[in-house]
Amino acid sequence: MSAAVHALELQGVSRSFGALKALMDINMKVGPGERRAVLGANGAGKTTLFNAITGDFPPTAGRIRYFGEDITGLPAHERIRRGLRRTYQSSQLFHGLTVLENLFLAVRGVSRARFSFRRPGRNDPAMEAAEEMMDTVRMSHLAHTSVSELAHGQQRQLEIGMALAGAPRFILFDEPAAGLSSAERTELVAMLRNLPEHIGYIIIEHDLDVALRVVSYCTIMHNGAIFKEGRPDEIEQDPEVQRIYLGSGHG
Amino acid sequence: MASVIEETPRESDGVLARLVRPVRWYHLVIALVLLVFPFVSTGFWTVQIAAQTFILGTIALSLMLLAGYGGMVSLSQLTIAGLAGYMVAVFGGASGGLGMFWPPIVAIPLAILIATAFATLVGALSVRTEGIYTIMITLAVGMAFYFFVLQNREIFNAFNGFAGLRPPPVLGINWRQPEYFYFLSLTVAAFGYFLVLYLSRAPFGLALQAVRDNPRRMRALGFNIQAHRIAAHALAGFIAALGGVLMVWLNTQISPGSVGLGPLISILIIAILGGILHPIGPFIGALIFVLLDNFAMQLIGGDRFNTVIGLMFLLIVLFSPDGVLGLWKMARERLKASKKPSADW
Ligand SMILES: Nc1ncnc2c1ncn2[C@@H]1O[C@H](COP(=O)(O)OP(=O)(O)O)[C@@H](O)[C@H]1O
Ligand SMILES: [Mg+2]
Numbered sequence: 001m002s003a004a005v006h007a008l009e010l011q012g013v014s015r016s017f018g019a020l021k022a023l024m025d026i027n028m029k030v031g032p033g034e035r036r037a038v039l040g041a042n043g044a045g046k047t048t049l050f051n052a053i054t055g056d057f058p059p060t061a062g063r064i065r066y067f068g069e070d071i072t073g074l075p076a077h078e079r080i081r082r083g084l085r086r087t088y089q090s091s092q093l094f095h096g097l098t099v100l101e102n103l104f105l106a107v108r109g110v111s112r113a114r115f116s117f118r119r120p121g122r123n124d125p126a127m128e129a130a131e132e133m134m135d136t137v138r139m140s141h142l143a144h145t146s147v148s149e150l151a152h153g154q155q156r157q158l159e160i161g162m163a164l165a166g167a168p169r170f171i172l173f174d175e176p177a178a179g180l181s182s183a184e185r186t187e188l189v190a191m192l193r194n195l196p197e198h199i200g201y202i203i204i205e206h207d208l209d210v211a212l213r214v215v216s217y218c219t220i221m222h223n224g225a226i227f228k229e230g231r232p233d234e235i236e237q238d239p240e241v242q243r244i245y246l247g248s249g250h251g
Numbered sequence: 252m253a254s255v256i257e258e259t260p261r262e263s264d265g266v267l268a269r270l271v272r273p274v275r276w277y278h279l280v281i282a283l284v285l286l287v288f289p290f291v292s293t294g295f296w297t298v299q300i301a302a303q304t305f306i307l308g309t310i311a312l313s314l315m316l317l318a319g320y321g322g323m324v325s326l327s328q329l330t331i332a333g334l335a336g337y338m339v340a341v342f343g344g345a346s347g348g349l350g351m352f353w354p355p356i357v358a359i360p361l362a363i364l365i366a367t368a369f370a371t372l373v374g375a376l377s378v379r380t381e382g383i384y385t386i387m388i389t390l391a392v393g394m395a396f397y398f399f400v401l402q403n404r405e406i407f408n409a410f411n412g413f414a415g416l417r418p419p420p421v422l423g424i425n426w427r428q429p430e431y432f433y434f435l436s437l438t439v440a441a442f443g444y445f446l447v448l449y450l451s452r453a454p455f456g457l458a459l460q461a462v463r464d465n466p467r468r469m470r471a472l473g474f475n476i477q478a479h480r481i482a483a484h485a486l487a488g489f490i491a492a493l494g495g496v497l498m499v500w501l502n503t504q505i506s507p508g509s510v511g512l513g514p515l516i517s518i519l520i521i522a523i524l525g526g527i528l529h530p531i532g533p534f535i536g537a538l539i540f541v542l543l544d545n546f547a548m549q550l551i552g553g554d555r556f557n558t559v560i561g562l563m564f565l566l567i568v569l570f571s572p573d574g575v576l577g578l579w580k581m582a583r584e585r586l587k588a589s590k591k592p593s594a595d596w
Pocket of ligand 1: 041044049
């Protein structure tokens with residue numbers, strides 16, 4: 001073993017939707033525990049990149065390695081079981097269930113026992129884990145509130161909680177700050193910074209005040225390809241980046 | 252039962268305490284009324300109104316489980332019940348058909364088993380479809396069954412069906428007696444009700460509701476969506492089959508007319524009338540249905556049952572998509588809102 005094992009290694013990853021090439025030859029290496037931002041205008045292919053990594057829409061070409069293992073052909077839930085998590089750009093929650101029940105299912109999903117007719121007892125490990133996650137995203141006071149009654153910001157918070165189920169090793173956050181108030185953004189930044197060090201992530205975020213404060217490296221995408229990479233301070237100064245993306249507000 | 256009066260939940264709470272905690276005063280009132288009812292009413296009210304409510308409610312409960320928690324509207328729940336009823340007749344010694352004379356201890360469980368297996372099969376057939384297509388497939392199953400029993404003489408005795416069916420005198424009890432039949436039906440209904448209520452918060456029930464809300468996320472989480480849906484059909488089939496066995500004893504006969512389009516739709520009406528958000532809904536719907544069925548003629552004269560039930564249905568669906576349960580919920584929220592000082596001023 002010469003090269004260090006990367007948390008994620010993408011080699012020539014492409015994805016087409018019919019004639020549309022949403023991703024073109026993406027090469028990318030993210031170290032274990034590394035925190036990375038993916039920036040770029042709307043339609044640049046950021047979410048498609050996430051879909052390729054998680055298996056929601058597998059790549060049409062290229063290979064994806066996760067902690068050294070080739071996961072290109074694995075179904076989405078097998079990747080989840082290996083500790084790869086994501087949040088969705090528009091919340092994908094269970095609206096008829098409570099906050100705690102949503103988190104409970106997220107935990108059950110990654111555990112072995114997914115099918116059971118017995119109600120969880122007081123000391124059920126999945127229930128305890130769900131309560132812990134609820135605490136992490138500061139929603140304990142809403143445990144028994146139905147998701148349909150949550151405010152938008154609370155739903156985004158829960159969406160993040162869902163990604164923390166089980167033992168995540170790497171998380172993909174798709175615009176977690178979208179639609180949040182500035183107070184909620186501050187909380188989000190604190191939450192991301194407080195994640196255990198071994199958990200790496202990629203965050204897609206238009207708000208640079210959020211994105212650049214929680215990552216050590218940035219990848220900028222344009223028309224399905226990587227356009228530029230660099231540290232947050234480099235990205236912030238780069239005149240070209242300024243001109244194309246950052247000056248024009250939220251793409 | 253000292254634990255009933257404990258104010259805060261304790262780590263050491265036993266099963267009993269946890270079961271008893273959600274009990275409210277009106278639960279006790281309802282339980283008391285249900286227990287006393289057959290002793291203060293006539294045989295007609297005990298059997299034709301109350302027991303029939305329990306039985307139709309149980310069959311509609313199976314639809315509530317599928318539609319309310321699983322998002323799958325199945326029109327074949329009465330078909331499942333009817334199959335169970337037919338099997339009781341076939342195996343239990345009715346004249347005509349196969350003419351088996353198996354003891355009830357064999358015939359009844361076998362009838363329930365066959366109906367449950369059939370429901371599982373229907374489930375496996377229909378879970379790959381969504382929405383209107385589920386309704387169409389299950390309707391097709393129901394109609395196919397109707398025409399099959401109508402034409403099949405060897406097993407189902409064709410258009411004659413079976414008559415003279417009575418609950419067997421198990422334990423030396425004449426279950427035909429109104430009080431006994433009442434408590435038998437009540438027990439089955441309560442069993443179904445509490446089973447569904449329990450499962451609604453068990454991992455299976457939560458997963459079923461989550462599949463209804465967001466199948467894509469559930470699949471991504473690693474849940475087997477089809478398995479949960481098929482299991483729901485099996486379970487609902489079992490509950491419907493229990494109701495079906497009682498139904499055949501209540502009517503003392505079963506024939507193709509018992510499983511025709513009309514009765515199929517009635518179960519849907521009962522479930523939607525009462526509401527499919529909570530397992531009590533189908534029983535409320537059944538009570539309304541049975542009362543109208545028996546008294547519509549006296550109320551407005553002529554054979555206007557279908558008109559009345561149709562109008563009721565229309566009104567409910569217009570004003571409260573969640574049935575009578577929805578009305579109750581709305582009323583409660585209004586009351587709450589009017590008690591709270593308004594924050595807008
Ligand atoms: N499931 C899909 N089917 C067809 N086209 C898609 C699909 N997902 C994304 N696209 C297209 O791929 C391009 C990139 O989209 P996306 O990855 O969502 O962009 P971003 O997240 O950077 O805003 C867009 O042109 C979009 O229309
Ligand atoms: Mg996107």
